[in-house]
Amino acid sequence: MLFRSALTQLQRRLYSQHASKLTNVTNNEGVKTITMCNPKTGNCLSIPMMQELISNISAEWECKDLRVIVLAAEGKIFSSGHDLKELSEEAGRESQEKVFSVASSLMRSIIECPVPIIAAVNGYAVASGCQLVAQCDLAVCTDISKFSTPGVNVGIFCSTPGVALARSVPKATTLKMLFTGKPIGAEEAVQTGLVSHCCSKEDFDKVLDELCADIVRKSRAVVEMGKRFYYKQIDQDIMTAYKNGGRVMVENLNLADGIEGVNSFVDKRKPKWTHS
Known part of the structure; x- marks a missing residue:
């Protein structure tokens, strides 16, 4: 920034x-x-x-x-x-x-x-x-x-x-x-x-x-991504915000911690965050 x-x-x-x-x-x-x-x-x-x-x-x-x-x-x-x-x-x-x-x-x-x-x-x-x-x-x-x-x-x-x-x-x-x-x-x-x-x-x-x-207790990388998008989307019209929000969520899913989070849920275990 x-x-x-x-x-x-x-x-x-x-x-x-x-x-x-x-x-x-x-x-x-x-x-x-x-x-x-x-x-x-x-x-x-x-x-x-x-x-x-x-x-x-x-x-x-x-x-x-x-x-x-x-x-x-x-x-x-x-x-x-x-x-x-x-x-x-x-x-x-x-x-x-x-x-x-x-x-x-x-x-x-x-x-x-x-x-x-x-x-x-x-x-x-x-x-x-x-x-x-x-x-x-x-x-x-x-x-x-x-x-x-x-x-x-x-x-x-x-x-x-x-x-x-x-x-x-x-x-x-x-x-x-x-x-x-x-x-x-x-x-x-x-x-x-x-x-x-x-x-x-x-x-x-x-x-x-x-x-x-x-x-x-949460992943810093996920929280950071979420906070940045939250403040960005406030000033956008709703359809633009949804479009950009979908893109950010895909990026989130492909973070190391995003992958770990989904896998840990499926495996029914606590996630091990790397904050990346």
């Missing part, structure tokens, strides 16, 4: 050093957890924070051991959205344009990442923080979590968060959030499809671990 090839050596060095105070990265049995650790600012999506998230998400894409990414946060706020200082009149138009350019790159890195990305939300996800949740492939939240796009309250309509919301939840919910700025709770977030799982704070880690384990 073009995005992957465009990664700079600097980004890779930043990832390997893990020196920043904005995020923390851990790896455990195929699960990479990227934790935003700037709770004093509500884990705001400043330009440095977004650049670091891009670097962390984009690292190790070729490693077969990487199977799923969890995007988490310290504190009571998952993310408060963009740093308004970078969007102020004093910051200037160039800074404003850079904020949304980097934000688009962050969302694109989630889409183009070969493995599923799960947002782990325990608290508030606001404005572009809510956009970040909506753009992730899956989301798990605690029952105290809330999601909002309150920009309209301060004269800044949440147009870019609306892009992700419109592709994740029904029109009525999206526009209610955008027009009123009022938050929706965890229960409504599940009902409308913004998040896939909701649980108590006590069960949060267990539910998240089980979801990650379910993905890790």
